[in-house]
Amino acid sequence: MNKVDIHLLATGIPGFDELLGGGVPEFSFNLLAGTPGSGKTTMAHQIMFSLASPTRRAIFFTVLGEPPLKMLRYQQQFPFFDADKIGESIKFVNLAADLLDGDFDGVLTRIQEEVRDFRPSLVFVDSFRSVVQSARANDAGPAGLQHFVQQLGVQMTSWLATTFLIGEYLAPEAESSPVFTVADGIIWLSQLVHRDALVRKIQVVKLRGHAQSLGVHSFRINDKGIQIFPRAVVKAALDAPVRFKPSERMSLGTPELDAMLGGGLPAGYSLLVVGPSGSGKTVLSTQFLEAGARIGEPGIIAAFEKSPNQLQSHRLDALVEAGSVGVINTRTLDLSLDEVLHDLTSMIVRMKAKRVVIDSLSGFEMALASVFREDFRESLYRLVASLTHLGVTVLMTAETEDRYTDLRFSSYGNAFLADAILMQRYIELNGRLRRILSVVKVRGSAHSDQLHFFDINDDGIHVRDTLENYEGILTGHPRRG
Protein backbone atom coordinates (compact mmCIF):
# COMPACT_ATOMS: atom_id res chain seq x y z
CA MET A 1 0.00 0.00 0.00
CA ASN A 2 1.30 3.41 -0.93
CA LYS A 3 1.40 6.19 1.64
CA VAL A 4 -0.43 9.40 0.80
CA ASP A 5 1.69 11.78 -1.16
CA ILE A 6 1.33 15.31 0.19
CA HIS A 7 1.69 17.74 -2.67
CA LEU A 8 3.45 20.99 -1.78
CA LEU A 9 2.23 24.24 -3.33
CA ALA A 10 4.84 26.83 -4.28
CA THR A 11 3.80 30.04 -2.55
CA GLY A 12 5.30 32.55 -4.97
CA ILE A 13 6.95 34.39 -2.09
CA PRO A 14 10.73 34.44 -2.57
CA GLY A 15 12.34 32.45 0.23
CA PHE A 16 9.08 31.20 1.78
CA ASP A 17 9.10 27.74 0.23
CA GLU A 18 12.56 27.07 1.70
CA LEU A 19 11.15 27.90 5.12
CA LEU A 20 8.21 25.56 4.59
CA GLY A 21 10.36 22.67 3.48
CA GLY A 22 9.25 23.02 -0.14
CA GLY A 23 5.88 24.75 -0.05
CA VAL A 24 2.47 24.78 1.61
CA PRO A 25 1.01 21.26 1.97
CA GLU A 26 -2.07 20.89 -0.22
CA PHE A 27 -5.38 20.73 1.68
CA SER A 28 -3.71 22.00 4.87
CA PHE A 29 -5.44 24.36 7.30
CA ASN A 30 -3.10 27.22 8.15
CA LEU A 31 -2.98 30.26 10.34
CA LEU A 32 -1.12 33.41 9.26
CA ALA A 33 -0.80 35.25 12.55
CA GLY A 34 0.94 38.37 13.69
CA THR A 35 0.70 41.87 14.96
CA PRO A 36 -1.09 44.65 13.05
CA GLY A 37 0.91 45.86 10.07
CA SER A 38 3.19 42.85 10.03
CA GLY A 39 2.27 41.93 6.45
CA LYS A 40 -0.32 39.17 6.88
CA THR A 41 -2.78 40.34 4.24
CA THR A 42 0.02 41.10 1.79
CA MET A 43 1.41 37.61 2.32
CA ALA A 44 -2.04 36.05 1.82
CA HIS A 45 -2.63 38.03 -1.38
CA GLN A 46 0.81 37.21 -2.73
CA ILE A 47 0.20 33.49 -2.17
CA MET A 48 -3.31 33.72 -3.63
CA PHE A 49 -2.43 35.65 -6.78
CA SER A 50 0.56 33.40 -7.37
CA LEU A 51 -1.37 30.15 -7.04
CA ALA A 52 -4.82 31.04 -8.37
CA SER A 53 -5.76 30.01 -11.89
CA PRO A 54 -8.95 28.94 -13.66
CA THR A 55 -8.20 25.36 -12.61
CA ARG A 56 -7.10 26.30 -9.07
CA ARG A 57 -9.53 28.91 -7.92
CA ALA A 58 -9.30 30.96 -4.76
CA ILE A 59 -11.90 32.60 -2.58
CA PHE A 60 -10.97 35.41 -0.21
CA PHE A 61 -13.42 36.00 2.64
CA THR A 62 -13.10 39.37 4.31
CA VAL A 63 -14.61 39.70 7.75
CA LEU A 64 -14.45 42.74 9.98
CA GLY A 65 -11.26 44.72 10.14
CA GLU A 66 -9.64 46.27 7.12
CA PRO A 67 -12.41 47.49 4.79
CA PRO A 68 -12.34 45.48 1.55
CA LEU A 69 -12.29 48.66 -0.53
CA LYS A 70 -9.08 49.75 1.13
CA MET A 71 -7.59 46.29 0.92
CA LEU A 72 -8.22 46.21 -2.84
CA ARG A 73 -6.96 49.77 -3.19
CA TYR A 74 -3.64 49.15 -1.48
CA GLN A 75 -2.93 45.57 -2.46
CA GLN A 76 -3.19 46.33 -6.17
CA GLN A 77 -0.08 48.49 -5.84
CA PHE A 78 1.94 45.27 -5.74
CA PRO A 79 2.85 43.74 -9.10
CA PHE A 80 1.56 40.30 -8.08
CA PHE A 81 -1.99 41.71 -7.93
CA ASP A 82 -3.46 40.61 -11.25
CA ALA A 83 -6.91 42.14 -11.71
CA ASP A 84 -7.58 39.82 -14.63
CA LYS A 85 -7.70 36.91 -12.19
CA ILE A 86 -10.61 38.46 -10.28
CA GLY A 87 -13.81 36.82 -11.32
CA GLU A 88 -12.82 33.57 -12.95
CA SER A 89 -9.90 32.58 -10.70
CA ILE A 90 -10.34 34.71 -7.61
CA LYS A 91 -13.47 35.72 -5.78
CA PHE A 92 -13.74 38.16 -2.90
CA VAL A 93 -16.61 37.67 -0.46
CA ASN A 94 -17.44 39.91 2.47
CA LEU A 95 -18.83 38.23 5.59
CA ALA A 96 -19.11 41.28 7.83
CA ALA A 97 -22.89 41.32 7.89
CA ASP A 98 -23.09 37.60 8.64
CA LEU A 99 -20.71 37.93 11.56
CA LEU A 100 -22.46 40.99 12.96
CA ASP A 101 -25.48 38.76 13.49
CA GLY A 102 -23.23 36.77 15.84
CA ASP A 103 -24.38 33.45 14.46
CA PHE A 104 -21.35 31.23 13.89
CA ASP A 105 -23.45 28.52 12.30
CA GLY A 106 -24.82 31.13 9.89
CA VAL A 107 -21.29 32.21 8.97
CA LEU A 108 -20.28 28.58 8.50
CA THR A 109 -23.27 27.98 6.27
CA ARG A 110 -22.45 31.07 4.23
CA ILE A 111 -18.84 29.98 3.79
CA GLN A 112 -20.00 26.51 2.84
CA GLU A 113 -22.42 27.88 0.24
CA GLU A 114 -19.81 30.11 -1.33
CA VAL A 115 -17.26 27.29 -1.39
CA ARG A 116 -19.81 24.90 -2.87
CA ASP A 117 -20.73 27.37 -5.63
CA PHE A 118 -17.25 28.56 -6.55
CA ARG A 119 -15.36 25.28 -5.81
CA PRO A 120 -12.10 26.94 -4.78
CA SER A 121 -8.87 25.07 -4.12
CA LEU A 122 -7.68 27.91 -1.91
CA VAL A 123 -9.67 29.59 0.84
CA PHE A 124 -8.58 32.68 2.80
CA VAL A 125 -10.39 34.19 5.79
CA ASP A 126 -9.18 37.70 6.69
CA SER A 127 -9.25 38.67 9.49
CA PHE A 128 -9.95 35.70 11.67
CA ARG A 129 -9.32 37.89 14.68
CA SER A 130 -12.74 39.42 14.08
CA VAL A 131 -14.33 36.01 14.46
CA VAL A 132 -12.51 35.48 17.75
CA GLN A 133 -13.60 38.85 19.07
CA SER A 134 -17.13 38.21 17.98
CA ALA A 135 -17.08 34.92 19.91
CA ARG A 136 -16.11 36.79 23.07
CA ALA A 137 -18.77 39.38 22.54
CA ASN A 138 -21.67 37.02 22.23
CA ASP A 139 -23.03 33.98 23.96
CA ALA A 140 -21.22 31.53 21.76
CA GLY A 141 -17.98 32.21 23.67
CA PRO A 142 -14.84 30.12 23.37
CA ALA A 143 -16.81 26.87 23.08
CA GLY A 144 -18.68 28.28 20.11
CA LEU A 145 -15.43 29.44 18.57
CA GLN A 146 -13.84 26.01 19.06
CA HIS A 147 -16.83 24.41 17.37
CA PHE A 148 -16.66 26.94 14.57
CA VAL A 149 -12.95 26.42 13.94
CA GLN A 150 -13.23 22.65 14.03
CA GLN A 151 -16.20 22.66 11.69
CA LEU A 152 -14.44 25.06 9.34
CA GLY A 153 -11.35 22.85 9.35
CA VAL A 154 -13.40 19.75 8.61
CA GLN A 155 -15.41 21.47 5.89
CA MET A 156 -12.45 22.97 4.08
CA THR A 157 -10.51 19.71 4.17
CA SER A 158 -13.57 17.85 2.87
CA TRP A 159 -13.82 20.35 0.01
CA LEU A 160 -10.11 19.72 -0.71
CA ALA A 161 -9.29 23.35 -0.07
CA THR A 162 -5.98 24.64 1.20
CA THR A 163 -7.04 27.17 3.80
CA PHE A 164 -5.41 30.21 5.36
CA LEU A 165 -6.90 31.99 8.36
CA ILE A 166 -5.38 35.43 8.75
CA GLY A 167 -5.46 36.85 12.24
CA GLU A 168 -4.00 39.43 14.54
CA TYR A 169 -2.71 37.68 17.60
CA LEU A 170 -0.42 38.46 20.44
CA ALA A 171 1.59 35.49 21.65
CA PRO A 172 0.00 34.91 25.11
CA GLU A 173 -3.59 34.75 23.92
CA ALA A 174 -2.60 32.68 20.93
CA GLU A 175 -1.48 29.78 23.04
CA SER A 176 -4.94 29.24 24.39
CA SER A 177 -6.71 29.78 21.09
CA PRO A 178 -8.50 26.74 19.65
CA VAL A 179 -7.29 27.82 16.24
CA PHE A 180 -3.79 26.79 17.28
CA THR A 181 -4.89 23.26 18.06
CA VAL A 182 -6.75 22.74 14.84
CA ALA A 183 -4.26 24.42 12.49
CA ASP A 184 -1.87 22.22 10.49
CA GLY A 185 0.47 25.12 9.92
CA ILE A 186 1.11 28.29 11.89
CA ILE A 187 3.09 31.14 10.37
CA TRP A 188 4.01 33.91 12.76
CA LEU A 189 4.88 37.40 11.52
CA SER A 190 6.23 40.11 13.77
CA GLN A 191 7.96 43.43 13.59
CA LEU A 192 10.38 45.06 15.90
CA VAL A 193 11.22 48.72 16.07
CA HIS A 194 14.63 49.47 17.51
CA ARG A 195 15.69 53.10 17.49
CA ASP A 196 14.56 54.24 14.05
CA ALA A 197 14.83 50.93 12.22
CA LEU A 198 12.01 48.46 11.68
CA VAL A 199 12.90 44.80 11.40
CA ARG A 200 10.40 42.21 10.20
CA LYS A 201 10.58 38.59 11.35
CA ILE A 202 8.84 35.40 10.30
CA GLN A 203 8.66 32.03 12.01
CA VAL A 204 7.02 28.78 10.96
CA VAL A 205 5.81 27.79 14.42
CA LYS A 206 4.08 24.60 13.38
CA LEU A 207 3.81 22.56 10.22
CA ARG A 208 2.23 19.14 10.25
CA GLY A 209 3.49 16.43 7.98
CA HIS A 210 6.99 17.55 7.15
CA ALA A 211 9.99 19.39 8.46
CA GLN A 212 10.06 23.16 8.30
CA SER A 213 13.03 25.43 8.71
CA LEU A 214 13.27 26.21 12.40
CA GLY A 215 14.09 29.55 13.89
CA VAL A 216 13.22 33.14 13.19
CA HIS A 217 14.01 34.59 9.78
CA SER A 218 13.96 38.13 8.56
CA PHE A 219 11.81 39.41 5.72
CA ARG A 220 11.13 42.62 3.91
CA ILE A 221 8.09 44.15 2.25
CA ASN A 222 9.25 46.10 -0.77
CA ASP A 223 7.63 47.33 -4.00
CA LYS A 224 7.34 43.76 -5.25
CA GLY A 225 5.76 42.36 -2.11
CA ILE A 226 7.22 40.11 0.54
CA GLN A 227 10.71 38.67 0.29
CA ILE A 228 12.02 36.31 2.96
CA PHE A 229 15.68 35.75 3.69
CA PRO A 230 15.82 32.27 5.14
CA ARG A 231 18.85 31.07 6.99
CA ALA A 232 18.15 27.74 5.33
CA VAL A 233 19.67 28.92 2.05
CA VAL A 234 23.01 29.56 3.65
CA LYS A 235 22.76 26.42 5.77
CA ALA A 236 22.14 24.31 2.69
CA ALA A 237 25.09 25.91 1.00
CA LEU A 238 27.20 25.15 4.04
CA ASP A 239 26.34 21.47 3.97
CA ALA A 240 29.14 20.80 1.52
CA PRO A 241 31.90 23.30 2.17
CA VAL A 242 34.35 23.83 -0.65
CA ARG A 243 37.84 22.58 0.19
CA PHE A 244 41.05 24.03 -1.21
CA LYS A 245 44.52 22.62 -1.58
CA PRO A 246 46.86 24.37 0.87
CA SER A 247 49.04 25.33 -2.09
CA GLU A 248 46.23 27.18 -3.90
CA ARG A 249 46.92 30.92 -3.68
CA MET A 250 45.22 34.01 -5.02
CA SER A 251 47.02 37.07 -6.26
CA LEU A 252 46.29 40.50 -4.83
CA GLY A 253 47.37 42.01 -8.13
CA THR A 254 50.80 43.22 -6.98
CA PRO A 255 53.63 40.66 -7.19
CA GLU A 256 55.56 42.21 -4.31
CA LEU A 257 52.49 42.06 -2.10
CA ASP A 258 51.87 38.43 -3.07
CA ALA A 259 55.45 37.67 -2.13
CA MET A 260 54.96 39.32 1.26
CA LEU A 261 51.96 37.00 1.85
CA GLY A 262 54.13 33.98 1.12
CA GLY A 263 53.03 33.56 -2.50
CA GLY A 264 49.58 35.15 -2.53
CA LEU A 265 46.55 34.87 -0.30
CA PRO A 266 45.62 31.21 0.40
CA ALA A 267 42.36 30.39 -1.40
CA GLY A 268 39.31 30.33 0.85
CA TYR A 269 40.92 32.68 3.37
CA SER A 270 39.51 35.91 4.71
CA LEU A 271 41.89 38.85 4.57
CA LEU A 272 41.39 41.91 6.71
CA VAL A 273 42.97 45.06 5.29
CA VAL A 274 43.19 47.69 8.00
CA GLY A 275 44.33 51.24 7.69
CA PRO A 276 43.40 54.87 8.25
CA SER A 277 41.25 56.86 5.86
CA GLY A 278 42.81 57.26 2.41
CA SER A 279 45.57 54.74 2.99
CA GLY A 280 44.59 52.69 -0.08
CA LYS A 281 42.28 49.94 1.15
CA THR A 282 39.78 50.34 -1.67
CA VAL A 283 42.59 50.52 -4.24
CA LEU A 284 43.90 47.23 -2.91
CA SER A 285 40.39 45.74 -3.04
CA THR A 286 39.98 46.78 -6.67
CA GLN A 287 43.34 45.27 -7.58
CA PHE A 288 42.30 42.04 -5.88
CA LEU A 289 39.18 41.90 -8.07
CA GLU A 290 41.13 42.88 -11.20
CA ALA A 291 43.64 40.10 -10.58
CA GLY A 292 40.75 37.63 -10.41
CA ALA A 293 39.11 39.01 -13.56
CA ARG A 294 42.37 38.57 -15.50
CA ILE A 295 42.33 34.82 -14.88
CA GLY A 296 38.57 34.37 -15.27
CA GLU A 297 37.64 34.43 -11.58
CA PRO A 298 34.50 36.54 -11.13
CA GLY A 299 34.26 38.71 -8.05
CA ILE A 300 31.73 40.63 -6.01
CA ILE A 301 32.07 43.85 -4.10
CA ALA A 302 29.64 44.63 -1.32
CA ALA A 303 29.90 48.39 -1.16
CA PHE A 304 28.41 49.41 2.14
CA GLU A 305 30.21 52.67 2.45
CA LYS A 306 30.54 54.23 -0.95
CA SER A 307 28.21 54.32 -3.88
CA PRO A 308 29.65 52.69 -7.03
CA ASN A 309 30.60 55.99 -8.62
CA GLN A 310 32.66 56.81 -5.55
CA LEU A 311 34.51 53.53 -5.72
CA GLN A 312 37.59 53.02 -7.86
CA SER A 313 35.66 54.83 -10.58
CA HIS A 314 36.55 53.71 -14.08
CA ARG A 315 38.64 50.72 -13.00
CA LEU A 316 35.82 49.10 -11.08
CA ASP A 317 33.25 50.29 -13.61
CA ALA A 318 35.16 48.49 -16.33
CA LEU A 319 35.10 45.26 -14.34
CA VAL A 320 31.39 45.62 -13.66
CA GLU A 321 30.60 46.43 -17.30
CA ALA A 322 32.64 43.44 -18.45
CA GLY A 323 30.57 41.25 -16.14
CA SER A 324 33.63 40.18 -14.16
CA VAL A 325 32.48 41.88 -10.97
CA GLY A 326 29.05 42.18 -9.43
CA VAL A 327 28.18 45.02 -7.08
CA ILE A 328 25.95 44.80 -4.05
CA ASN A 329 25.30 48.38 -3.26
CA THR A 330 23.14 49.41 -0.39
CA ARG A 331 22.85 52.55 1.61
CA THR A 332 19.80 51.60 3.66
CA LEU A 333 20.38 51.34 7.35
CA ASP A 334 17.91 48.64 8.27
CA LEU A 335 19.38 45.47 6.83
CA SER A 336 19.62 42.15 8.59
CA LEU A 337 22.60 39.87 8.28
CA ASP A 338 20.40 37.27 6.60
CA GLU A 339 19.41 39.79 3.95
CA VAL A 340 23.03 40.70 3.23
CA LEU A 341 24.03 37.06 3.23
CA HIS A 342 21.10 36.13 1.01
CA ASP A 343 22.04 38.75 -1.58
CA LEU A 344 25.70 37.79 -1.46
CA THR A 345 25.00 34.06 -1.64
CA SER A 346 22.60 34.49 -4.57
CA MET A 347 25.14 36.57 -6.47
CA ILE A 348 28.03 34.19 -5.67
CA VAL A 349 26.04 31.22 -6.98
CA ARG A 350 24.80 33.13 -10.03
CA MET A 351 28.19 34.55 -11.01
CA LYS A 352 30.21 31.55 -9.80
CA ALA A 353 32.23 34.16 -7.94
CA LYS A 354 35.57 33.28 -6.37
CA ARG A 355 36.42 36.60 -4.74
CA VAL A 356 34.34 38.80 -2.47
CA VAL A 357 35.23 42.23 -1.16
CA ILE A 358 33.40 43.76 1.78
CA ASP A 359 34.11 47.47 1.76
CA SER A 360 34.00 48.27 4.59
CA LEU A 361 33.22 46.65 7.94
CA SER A 362 32.21 49.98 9.44
CA GLY A 363 29.88 50.56 6.47
CA PHE A 364 28.49 47.05 6.89
CA GLU A 365 27.85 47.68 10.56
CA MET A 366 26.11 50.95 9.71
CA ALA A 367 23.93 49.24 7.12
CA LEU A 368 22.59 46.77 9.65
CA ALA A 369 19.49 47.69 11.60
CA SER A 370 20.47 48.92 15.03
CA VAL A 371 19.11 45.80 16.70
CA PHE A 372 21.61 43.69 14.75
CA ARG A 373 24.51 46.00 15.44
CA GLU A 374 24.44 44.92 19.04
CA ASP A 375 25.81 41.53 18.10
CA PHE A 376 27.91 42.67 15.19
CA ARG A 377 30.78 40.35 16.10
CA GLU A 378 28.48 37.34 15.85
CA SER A 379 27.03 38.64 12.58
CA LEU A 380 30.48 39.12 11.15
CA TYR A 381 31.54 35.67 12.29
CA ARG A 382 28.53 34.11 10.53
CA LEU A 383 29.10 36.16 7.40
CA VAL A 384 32.78 35.31 7.07
CA ALA A 385 32.28 31.63 7.94
CA SER A 386 29.42 31.32 5.46
CA LEU A 387 31.27 33.01 2.63
CA THR A 388 34.50 31.09 3.04
CA HIS A 389 32.54 27.82 3.23
CA LEU A 390 30.96 28.72 -0.09
CA GLY A 391 34.42 28.62 -1.60
CA VAL A 392 35.10 32.30 -2.01
CA THR A 393 38.11 34.19 -0.79
CA VAL A 394 37.11 37.26 1.15
CA LEU A 395 38.83 40.61 1.46
CA MET A 396 37.41 42.94 4.09
CA THR A 397 38.49 46.49 4.71
CA ALA A 398 38.40 48.17 8.09
CA GLU A 399 39.24 51.73 8.91
CA THR A 400 41.44 52.37 11.91
CA GLU A 401 41.91 55.64 13.68
CA ASP A 402 45.21 57.44 13.22
CA ARG A 403 46.55 56.41 16.60
CA TYR A 404 50.23 56.04 17.17
CA THR A 405 50.32 55.10 20.83
CA ASP A 406 49.27 51.52 20.30
CA LEU A 407 48.97 48.95 17.52
CA ARG A 408 45.40 48.20 16.48
CA PHE A 409 44.12 46.04 13.68
CA SER A 410 40.42 46.73 13.91
CA SER A 411 38.04 48.94 15.78
CA TYR A 412 35.83 45.98 16.45
CA GLY A 413 38.11 43.49 18.15
CA ASN A 414 37.30 41.26 15.22
CA ALA A 415 40.81 40.65 13.97
CA PHE A 416 40.63 37.09 15.23
CA LEU A 417 37.97 36.36 12.60
CA ALA A 418 40.38 36.98 9.76
CA ASP A 419 42.79 34.34 8.50
CA ALA A 420 45.16 37.02 7.29
CA ILE A 421 45.73 40.66 8.20
CA LEU A 422 47.40 43.34 6.16
CA MET A 423 48.06 46.65 7.86
CA GLN A 424 48.46 50.05 6.22
CA ARG A 425 49.65 53.14 8.12
CA TYR A 426 50.93 56.66 7.66
CA ILE A 427 54.25 57.74 9.05
CA GLU A 428 55.92 61.13 9.12
CA LEU A 429 59.36 61.09 7.52
CA ASN A 430 61.53 63.97 6.42
CA GLY A 431 58.55 66.29 6.43
CA ARG A 432 56.45 63.95 4.29
CA LEU A 433 53.50 61.74 5.07
CA ARG A 434 54.49 58.31 3.78
CA ARG A 435 52.42 55.14 3.50
CA ILE A 436 53.71 51.86 4.90
CA LEU A 437 52.28 48.38 4.92
CA SER A 438 53.00 45.10 6.60
CA VAL A 439 51.57 41.59 6.70
CA VAL A 440 50.57 40.97 10.31
CA LYS A 441 49.31 37.43 9.95
CA VAL A 442 48.66 34.66 7.44
CA ARG A 443 47.28 31.66 9.26
CA GLY A 444 49.30 28.49 8.66
CA SER A 445 51.70 30.12 6.25
CA ALA A 446 55.09 31.78 6.27
CA HIS A 447 54.89 35.47 5.40
CA SER A 448 56.98 38.61 5.42
CA ASP A 449 57.44 40.37 8.73
CA GLN A 450 58.89 43.50 7.17
CA LEU A 451 57.44 46.96 6.94
CA HIS A 452 57.46 48.39 3.43
CA PHE A 453 56.91 51.83 2.00
CA PHE A 454 54.25 51.84 -0.67
CA ASP A 455 52.87 54.38 -3.12
CA ILE A 456 49.64 54.68 -5.00
CA ASN A 457 49.49 56.09 -8.49
CA ASP A 458 47.18 55.65 -11.48
CA ASP A 459 48.39 52.07 -11.95
CA GLY A 460 47.59 51.12 -8.39
CA ILE A 461 49.73 50.07 -5.46
CA HIS A 462 53.50 49.90 -5.75
CA VAL A 463 55.40 48.27 -2.92
CA ARG A 464 58.76 49.98 -2.27
CA ASP A 465 61.73 49.47 0.04
CA THR A 466 61.61 48.06 3.50
CA LEU A 467 62.11 50.22 6.54
CA GLU A 468 64.87 48.02 7.93
CA ASN A 469 67.03 50.96 8.95
CA TYR A 470 64.33 52.65 10.98
CA GLU A 471 62.90 52.08 14.40
CA GLY A 472 59.90 53.55 16.21
CA ILE A 473 57.96 53.29 12.93
CA LEU A 474 54.67 52.30 14.52
CA THR A 475 54.69 55.38 16.68
CA GLY A 476 54.45 57.36 13.45
CA HIS A 477 57.82 59.05 14.08
CA PRO A 478 60.56 56.71 12.81
CA ARG A 479 64.20 57.34 13.55
CA ARG A 480 67.18 55.88 11.76
CA GLY A 481 68.35 52.92 13.83
Next chain:
Amino acid sequence: MTAPPPFQRHQLRAHAMRTLNRRQQSSLVLWQSLALALGKIIGDQGFESLFFRCVYQSEATFPWLVSKVDAKAIDHLTACMAKRDPAQAEQASLELLNLFTDTLILLIGELVTNRILLAAWGKLAVDEVPEPPQ
Protein backbone atom coordinates in the same frame (compact mmCIF):
# COMPACT_ATOMS: atom_id res chain seq x y z
CA MET B 1 -21.75 30.98 -24.39
CA THR B 2 -18.23 32.16 -25.14
CA ALA B 3 -16.18 33.93 -22.51
CA PRO B 4 -17.06 37.63 -22.33
CA PRO B 5 -14.56 39.88 -24.08
CA PRO B 6 -12.65 42.39 -21.96
CA PHE B 7 -15.26 45.16 -22.12
CA GLN B 8 -14.50 48.64 -21.00
CA ARG B 9 -17.16 49.80 -18.61
CA HIS B 10 -18.94 52.13 -21.05
CA GLN B 11 -19.18 49.48 -23.73
CA LEU B 12 -20.26 46.98 -21.14
CA ARG B 13 -23.02 49.25 -19.87
CA ALA B 14 -24.14 50.16 -23.37
CA HIS B 15 -24.42 46.49 -24.33
CA ALA B 16 -26.27 45.67 -21.12
CA MET B 17 -28.66 48.61 -21.61
CA ARG B 18 -29.44 47.45 -25.12
CA THR B 19 -30.56 44.12 -23.71
CA LEU B 20 -32.63 45.87 -21.05
CA ASN B 21 -34.27 48.18 -23.59
CA ARG B 22 -35.17 45.20 -25.71
CA ARG B 23 -36.72 43.57 -22.66
CA GLN B 24 -38.36 46.90 -21.74
CA GLN B 25 -36.59 46.92 -18.37
CA SER B 26 -35.08 49.96 -16.69
CA SER B 27 -31.51 50.63 -15.60
CA LEU B 28 -32.59 49.60 -12.09
CA VAL B 29 -31.62 46.08 -13.18
CA LEU B 30 -28.03 47.31 -13.61
CA TRP B 31 -28.13 48.73 -10.09
CA GLN B 32 -29.53 45.51 -8.68
CA SER B 33 -26.84 43.39 -10.35
CA LEU B 34 -24.12 45.78 -9.24
CA ALA B 35 -25.42 45.85 -5.66
CA LEU B 36 -25.28 42.07 -5.60
CA ALA B 37 -21.81 41.72 -7.15
CA LEU B 38 -20.18 44.60 -5.30
CA GLY B 39 -22.01 43.95 -2.04
CA LYS B 40 -20.53 40.47 -1.98
CA ILE B 41 -17.04 41.92 -2.15
CA ILE B 42 -17.25 45.03 0.00
CA GLY B 43 -20.32 44.16 2.04
CA ASP B 44 -23.82 45.57 1.73
CA GLN B 45 -22.88 48.37 4.12
CA GLY B 46 -20.02 49.34 1.85
CA PHE B 47 -22.29 49.47 -1.17
CA GLU B 48 -24.93 51.49 0.67
CA SER B 49 -22.53 54.14 1.86
CA LEU B 50 -20.94 54.53 -1.59
CA PHE B 51 -24.39 54.79 -3.16
CA PHE B 52 -25.71 57.46 -0.81
CA ARG B 53 -22.48 59.40 -1.07
CA CYS B 54 -23.13 59.58 -4.84
CA VAL B 55 -26.75 60.56 -4.27
CA TYR B 56 -25.66 63.54 -2.17
CA GLN B 57 -22.97 64.41 -4.69
CA SER B 58 -25.59 64.68 -7.43
CA GLU B 59 -28.00 66.72 -5.30
CA ALA B 60 -27.50 69.87 -7.39
CA THR B 61 -28.57 68.07 -10.58
CA PHE B 62 -31.18 65.72 -9.16
CA PRO B 63 -32.44 67.15 -5.86
CA TRP B 64 -35.43 64.81 -5.93
CA LEU B 65 -33.03 61.84 -5.39
CA VAL B 66 -32.06 63.14 -1.94
CA SER B 67 -35.54 63.44 -0.56
CA LYS B 68 -36.30 61.38 2.56
CA VAL B 69 -33.49 58.88 2.62
CA ASP B 70 -34.63 56.11 4.93
CA ALA B 71 -34.69 53.05 2.72
CA LYS B 72 -32.02 50.73 1.37
CA ALA B 73 -30.20 52.01 -1.69
CA ILE B 74 -32.05 50.15 -4.44
CA ASP B 75 -35.46 50.56 -2.77
CA HIS B 76 -34.77 54.25 -2.39
CA LEU B 77 -33.80 54.65 -6.04
CA THR B 78 -36.83 52.63 -7.17
CA ALA B 79 -39.17 54.80 -5.11
CA CYS B 80 -37.62 58.06 -6.30
CA MET B 81 -37.69 57.01 -9.95
CA ALA B 82 -41.30 55.88 -9.73
CA LYS B 83 -42.31 59.47 -8.90
CA ARG B 84 -40.65 60.97 -11.95
CA ASP B 85 -41.15 61.02 -15.67
CA PRO B 86 -39.62 57.68 -16.91
CA ALA B 87 -37.17 59.36 -19.32
CA GLN B 88 -36.00 61.81 -16.65
CA ALA B 89 -35.75 59.02 -14.08
CA GLU B 90 -33.73 56.86 -16.45
CA GLN B 91 -31.35 59.71 -17.21
CA ALA B 92 -30.79 60.37 -13.49
CA SER B 93 -30.24 56.69 -12.80
CA LEU B 94 -27.60 56.37 -15.53
CA GLU B 95 -25.80 59.54 -14.49
CA LEU B 96 -25.79 58.34 -10.91
CA LEU B 97 -24.37 55.05 -12.14
CA ASN B 98 -21.61 56.94 -13.93
CA LEU B 99 -20.77 58.85 -10.78
CA PHE B 100 -20.84 55.63 -8.78
CA THR B 101 -18.46 53.76 -11.10
CA ASP B 102 -16.16 56.79 -11.32
CA THR B 103 -16.01 56.89 -7.53
CA LEU B 104 -15.28 53.19 -7.44
CA ILE B 105 -12.46 53.70 -9.93
CA LEU B 106 -10.99 56.42 -7.72
CA LEU B 107 -10.95 53.95 -4.85
CA ILE B 108 -9.95 50.63 -6.41
CA GLY B 109 -8.80 51.50 -9.91
CA GLU B 110 -10.22 50.86 -13.35
CA LEU B 111 -8.95 47.31 -13.74
CA VAL B 112 -10.63 45.95 -10.62
CA THR B 113 -13.76 48.03 -11.21
CA ASN B 114 -14.10 46.63 -14.72
CA ARG B 115 -13.80 43.08 -13.38
CA ILE B 116 -16.57 43.78 -10.88
CA LEU B 117 -18.80 45.36 -13.54
CA LEU B 118 -18.15 42.41 -15.79
CA ALA B 119 -19.28 40.07 -13.01
CA ALA B 120 -22.39 42.23 -12.48
CA TRP B 121 -23.42 42.96 -16.07
CA GLY B 122 -21.51 40.40 -18.09
CA LYS B 123 -24.48 38.18 -18.79
CA LEU B 124 -26.72 41.07 -19.79
CA ALA B 125 -24.04 42.45 -22.09
CA VAL B 126 -23.09 39.15 -23.69
CA ASP B 127 -26.73 38.48 -24.63
CA GLU B 128 -26.28 41.19 -27.22
CA VAL B 129 -22.95 40.03 -28.57
CA PRO B 130 -23.12 37.68 -31.53
CA GLU B 131 -21.08 34.48 -31.35
CA PRO B 132 -17.70 34.96 -33.04
CA PRO B 133 -17.40 33.31 -36.47
CA GLN B 134 -15.92 29.78 -36.25
